[in-house]
Amino acid sequence: MSERPSGPAASTPPDGPPAGAGSDQAARALLTAERAAVVTRLAAAEDDVRRIIGAGQDVATDDEHDPEGIGLALERAHAVAALERARDQLARLQDAQDRLARGDYGRCSGCGRRIPAERLQALPTATTCTACSPVRRPAARRGR
Numbered sequence: 549m550s551e552r553p554s555g556p557a558a559s560t561p562p563d564g565p566p567a568g569a570g571s572d573q574a575a576r577a578l579l580t581a582e583r584a585a586v587v588t589r590l591a592a593a594e595d596d597v598r599r600i601i602g603a604g605q606d607v608a609t610d611d612e613h614d615p616e617g618i619g620l621a622l623e624r625a626h627a628v629a630a631l632e633r634a635r636d637q638l639a640r641l642q643d644a645q646d647r648l649a650r651g652d653y654g655r656c657s658g659c660g661r662r663i664p665a666e667r668l669q670a671l672p673t674a675t676t677c678t679a680c681s682p683v684r685r686p687a688a689r690r691g692r
């Protein structure tokens with residue numbers, strides 16, 4: 549996987565100095581892969597929103613309460629939510645990559661201990677260990 553996502557929103561940070569720890573390498577690969585997936589999702593969500601808003605303009609000229617319009621509004625709400633989730637996730641990934649570059653990655657911001665590797669694998673953007681996590685989200689909530 550050497551392809552970089554090239555989009556207007558993708559500000560590619562320069563690669564940090566090679567860290568000695570092998571886990572940093574793994575984390576970097578994981579974050580890079582995750583980021584590529586999120587960038588793709590973000591672009592798709594932006595397309596969806598644009599398409600739906602474009603379609604909505606046709607409907608907006610219609611004064612009747614058109615069921616088409618309601619469906620479209622719902623669809624737009626979903627698309628906007630997906631877009632916001634993708635942006636949010638991208639920001640968290642950027643933050644994780646920044647922390648990795650600083651050497652702070654994988655350290656709990658609550659207690660300062662190392663975050664268990666399996667937690668970072670499941671949630672690469674985690675900033676706290678499980679004990680310090682303010683929200684214990686069920687694993688099923690991940691993804692779309």
Ligand SMILES: [Zn+2]
Nearest residue numbers: 656659677680
């Ligand atoms: Zn902690």
